Amino acid sequence: MKLPSAYQPEKYEGDIYALWENSGVFKPSNRGHDDYYSLTLPPPNANGDLHMGHALTVAIEDSLVRYHRLQGKAALYVPGADHAGFETWVVYEKKLAQEGKSRFDYSREELYRQVWDFVQKNKHNFEAQLRALGASVDWTRFTFTLDNKVIGTSYQTFKKMWEDGLIYRGSRIVNYCTFHGTSFSDIEVVHEEEKTNLWHIAYPLADGSGEVVIATTRPETKVGQAALMVNPKDKRYKHLVGKEVQQPLVPDKNIKIIADEYVNMDFGTGVVTVTPGHDPNDYEVARRNNLPMLELITTEGKLSNNVPQEFRGMTVTVARQTVVEALKKKGLLRKVEDYTHSVGKCYKCGTVIEPLLREQWFVKMQPLATRAIEELKAGKIDFYPKNKKDQIIRYLSELKDWNISRQIPWGIPIPAFQNTEDASDWIFDARVHEESIEVDGKSYKRDPDVFDTWFSSGQWPYVTLDYPSGDDFKSHYPLSLMETGFDILYQWVARMIMLGLYVTGEVPFKTVYLHGMIVDKSGQKQSKSKGNVSSPLEIISEYGSDALRIGILNGQSPGNNQLFMPSKATGGRNFANKLWNIARFVEDKVGDNHHLKSTPTPSSRADHWILSRLNHASTEISKAFEAYRISEAYEVIYSFVWHDLADWYIEASKVQTNPSMLAYLLDSTLKLSHPFAPFVTETIWQTLAWEGDSILADQLWPRPVQFNALAVAEFKSVIGVITEARHITKALGVGRPKLYFNSAPLIEEEGILITLLGRLGGALKAQGSERKGLKLTNSGYDAWLDIDNLAAMNYLSSLREKQVVRQETIKRLQARVSNPSYASKAPKALVEQSHAQIEEEKQLLTSLDTEIKKIVKAIEI
RNA sequence: GGGCACGUAGCUCAGUUGGCUAGAGCGCCACAUUGACGUUGUGGAAGUCGGGGGUUCGAAUCCCUCCGUGCCCACCA
Numbered sequence: 001m002k003l004p005s006a007y008q009p010e011k012y013e014g015d016i017y018a019l020w021e022n023s024g025v026f027k028p029s030n031r032g033h034d035d036y037y038s039l040t041l042p043p044p045n046a047n048g049d050l051h052m053g054h055a056l057t058v059a060i061e062d063s064l065v066r067y068h069r070l071q072g073k074a075a076l077y078v079p080g081a082d083h084a085g086f087e088t089w090v091v092y093e094k095k096l097a098q099e100g101k102s103r104f105d106y107s108r109e110e111l112y113r114q115v116w117d118f119v120q121k122n123k124h125n126f127e128a129q130l131r132a133l134g135a136s137v138d139w140t141r142f143t144f145t146l147d148n149k150v151i152g153t154s155y156q157t158f159k160k161m162w163e164d165g166l167i168y169r170g171s172r173i174v175n176y177c178t179f180h181g182t183s184f185s186d187i188e189v190v191h192e193e194e195k196t197n198l199w200h201i202a203y204p205l206a207d208g209s210g211e212v213v214i215a216t217t218r219p220e221t222k223v224g225q226a227a228l229m230v231n232p233k234d235k236r237y238k239h240l241v242g243k244e245v246q247q248p249l250v251p252d253k254n255i256k257i258i259a260d261e262y263v264n265m266d267f268g269t270g271v272v273t274v275t276p277g278h279d280p281n282d283y284e285v286a287r288r289n290n291l292p293m294l295e296l297i298t299t300e301g302k303l304s305n306n307v308p309q310e311f312r313g314m315t316v317t318v319a320r321q322t323v324v325e326a327l328k329k330k331g332l333l334r335k336v337e338d339y340t341h342s343v344g345k346c347y348k349c350g351t352v353i354e355p356l357l358r359e360q361w362f363v364k365m366q367p368l369a370t371r372a373i374e375e376l377k378a379g380k381i382d383f384y385p386k387n388k389k390d391q392i393i394r395y396l397s398e399l400k401d402w403n404i405s406r407q408i409p410w411g412i413p414i415p416a417f418q419n420t421e422d423a424s425d426w427i428f429d430a431r432v433h434e435e436s437i438e439v440d441g442k443s444y445k446r447d448p449d450v451f452d453t454w455f456s457s458g459q460w461p462y463v464t465l466d467y468p469s470g471d472d473f474k475s476h477y478p479l480s481l482m483e484t485g486f487d488i489l490y491q492w493v494a495r496m497i498m499l500g501l502y503v504t505g506e507v508p509f510k511t512v513y514l515h516g517m518i519v520d521k522s523g524q525k526q527s528k529s530k531g532n533v534s535s536p537l538e539i540i541s542e543y544g545s546d547a548l549r550i551g552i553l554n555g556q557s558p559g560n561n562q563l564f565m566p567s568k569a570t571g572g573r574n575f576a577n578k579l580w581n582i583a584r585f586v587e588d589k590v591g592d593n594h595h596l597k598s599t600p601t602p603s604s605r606a607d608h609w610i611l612s613r614l615n616h617a618s619t620e621i622s623k624a625f626e627a628y629r630i631s632e633a634y635e636v637i638y639s640f641v642w643h644d645l646a647d648w649y650i651e652a653s654k655v656q657t658n659p660s661m662l663a664y665l666l667d668s669t670l671k672l673s674h675p676f677a678p679f680v681t682e683t684i685w686q687t688l689a690w691e692g693d694s695i696l697a698d699q700l701w702p703r704p705v706q707f708n709a710l711a712v713a714e715f716k717s718v719i720g721v722i723t724e725a726r727h728i729t730k731a732l733g734v735g736r737p738k739l740y741f742n743s744a745p746l747i748e749e750e751g752i753l754i755t756l757l758g759r760l761g762g763a764l765k766a767q768g769s770e771r772k773g774l775k776l777t778n779s780g781y782d783a784w785l786d787i788d789n790l791a792a793m794n795y796l797s798s799l800r801e802k803q804v805v806r807q808e809t810i811k812r813l814q815a816r817v818s819n820p821s822y823a824s825k826a827p828k829a830l831v832e833q834s835h836a837q838i839e840e841e842k843q844l845l846t847s848l849d850t851e852i853k854k855i856v857k858a859i860e861i
Numbered sequence: 862g863g864g865c866a867c868g869u870a871g872c873u874c875a876g877u878u879g880g881c882u883a884g885a886g887c888g889c890c891a892c893a894u895u896g897a898c899g900u901u902g903u904g905g906a907a908g909u910c911g912g913g914g915g916u917u918c919g920a921a922u923c924c925c926u927c928c929g930u931g932c933c934c935a936c937c938a
Contacts, residue, residue: 263937266937390864391934555873561931563873563874567887581897581900584897588897647903
């Protein structure tokens with residue numbers, strides 16, 4: 001089969017992926033290895049397109065899974081898609097708005113169905129993109145986060161938690177986005193520094209004996225306070241505790257001054273208002289002191305009916321100005337200071353988060369977190385980079401209870417029903433498709449909320465493996481690896497660990513690998529709004545899928561952000577092309593020997609040498625993969641393919657061809673390269689006559705082969721001679737000098753090779769004893785290049801530079817060796833090595849000195 | 862306020878428990894080349910390893926400190 005001179009990825013990639021998928025090679029099967037290797041793709045948003053972050057994820061994960069598959073392990077890579085509750089809902093609600101509709105125009109069921117259809121329509125995009133990236137996932141195991149098995153397991157877990165007393169329903173201050181109309185967990189709130197004011201407001205004492213001044217950033221909430229409070233230790237206010245003050249803007253409603261440790265005496269005036277309905281700390285204070293919980297701000301972000309008539313219905317921003325004005329008018333505004341503090345905002349729309357008192361479902365985190373910390377400290381999970389383990393432990397040890405209720409229609413309905421007669425009576429029931437149910441003659445109404453997405457995706461590792469009785473769960477759990485971005489370490493990884501331990505009793509995965517973010521030239525994260533995104537598909541269509549994967553893996557290290565620009569893919573494209581042309585050369589040489597068995601049958605020195613390089617590459621790649629140093633693994637294969645195989649062995653093959661060796665080397669090289677460049681390697685494999693109908697993706701990693709160490713050493717010498725000859729001819733700018741030698745059988749035997757690769761006029765045995773030209777001073781042979789004295793003179797300076805370097809090296813080494821502390825403290829082997837090196841350097845220096853003298857003498861004549 | 866990471870050639874990055882003259886790719890310069898590949902080959906130039914101090918026979922690597930960059934957590938009204 002004749003191959004075109006350049007690899008054209010677009011011509012083959014589609015067919016190659018179809019071949020893999022149809023042949024079932026991505027299904028796990030043990031081939032000569034008892035172990036398994038398993039991981040799940042972090043499910044991308046079913047509704048969206050894949051971005052460079054996904055390409056990075058796939059490049060890392062797929063290279064690993066392909067490597068382990070080639071090891072013969074039962075490799076399982078589970079694909080999936082995320083319904084991405086809130087994320088998708090935001091997109092859909094925008095779409096509704098564009099159509100002039102809103103969520104209030106439809107029932108919850110209707111909305112759910114609409115979004116479902118919407119997602120189903122878009123889902124094919126990312127599936128096609130995942131194939132384009134070459135992800136070796138088993139599509140028959142595809143899991144969607146709204147599949148019945150996911151919902152079922154989520155419900156079981158919720159029920160178990162309910163029964164174990166880990167779930168409670170309570171009124172708590174939650175983070176509420178008034179734009180999106182839902183609450184968030186703490187982690188979904190972003191904090192931003194904002195410049196505002198600190199308003200000092202006077203509260204007149206009820207008995208007319210003076211006033212108390214408080215400082216606040218939120219004057220709009222000063223229209224309905226529960227109390228004022230001071231620190232019990234604060235001498236300034238001790239006499240006021242228990243007294244009452246008038247609320248400045250609320251007529252006839254006096255409030256008490258209480259004492260609570262929570263107050264910081266050094267901040268502001270040392271007096272604070274208590275606003276239990278809108279501040280988590282105040283809420284706790286109010287509970288301790290039996291104060292009323294007043295709702296001042298509604299879920300729409302407007303002042304409620306619990307405030308004086310004139311402020312009702314105002315937005316927070318308007319109310320703030322109005323209240324300040326009113327206070328000013330009343331002469332109660334004492335001072336306005338500039339103040340900068342951070343404000344919680346919705347991570348999606350930037351609306352300021354209102355802390356509101358809401359009834360929600362909470363998970364008690366402390367027992368779950370404690371267990372997770374224990375297992376982490378016991379070293380049950382390896383982290384790359386390893387400092388992320390400490391980070392996650394720190395997070396877990398400060399974790400607060402988790403609000404899992406979301407007030408949106410898109411997600412897994414919470415399987416809880418409330419007694420219509422008794423608001424405190426909640427029951428678990430999975431009949432969520434019913435709006436109300438009857439149990440024991442009592443009527444119950446369904447909770448309209450859905451789970452936080454992370455509640456279900458936190459169970460991903462075992463849900464996808466069909467916990468508890470599925471075969472995959474028995475054979476592939478815990479997962480070998482969880483690979484994802486470090487930005488969801490807390491949201492996702494931490495929750496998977498806690499839930500995995502809680503539900504299955506085991507850690508859900510043995511290793512966590514966290515990649516950084518793809519950033520642009522200025523270090524900015526790629527995002528649509530910044531317009532700095534590269535699309536994986538565009539890169540693939542221009543350079544090829546392998547090129548994208550290599551471009552993104554090269555220079556990748558866990559935990560660090562990385563820059564990507566399209567030009568990075570050129571390196572990968574060139575590598576693929578190099579493999580392609582190596583294959584063309586090999587197939588040309590092997591020619592019609594279709595019966596050829598590709599076994600290593602080394603005969604020449606080059607044959608033995610390349611086998612030693614191949615063994616070395618294979619071992620080093622394995623080591624790097626086992627240590628999750630993927631970029632390093634790529635560097636090893638790159639340098640083997642390019643510099644050992646192509647630059648030396650293939651060149652040497654032009655002098656002496658060994659077809660069975662070439663076939664064997666091509667086979668092995670394709671296997672070693674496959675994890676990085678799956679498409680081009682498989683494309684080539686499919687053209688190999690001697691491999692029949694087999695598929696590269698499920699071959700086995702090459703085994704170490706025998707070679708002759710002496711032959712290897714000799715070939716290294718040949719390389720040395722060739723390299724030195726190149727240096728000299730290059731430095732002198734001379735054409736193709738002849739190489740003469742005396743009693744150097746190696747040079748004699750490899751004369752043709754040396755002549756060709758060293759670009760020489762020939763390698764000839766010297767006649768008689770006369771030597772002329774330049775001696776090879778590096779190689780240690782009695783051999784010299786036939787170069788006339790005039791040209792040699794030009795070379796003198798470069799030789800003298802070498803002389804100086806060599807002298808300095810010797811001096812430095814001698815200084816080291818003669819240092820008594822070095823001799824006594826450094827490892828013996830190292831000291832011996834230094835001595836040996838001095839000897840070696842001295843010999844080479846002598847040879848160099850002689851050569852210089854000779855040239856000088858020749859010139860003088 | 863607390864924590865983490867990073868700073869190595871013009872650019873992107875390696876550099877494992879301290880150990881030989883600090884590496885790679887890209888870019889740059891020069892040269893070569895008629896059959897695997899110009900997506901090529903050969904050779905070369907290029908680094909105060911962010912600054913300073915310390916430990917050590919020996920530091921890019923360990924410690925201290927300062928500077929710069931990025932991120933995370935918490936948030937006192």
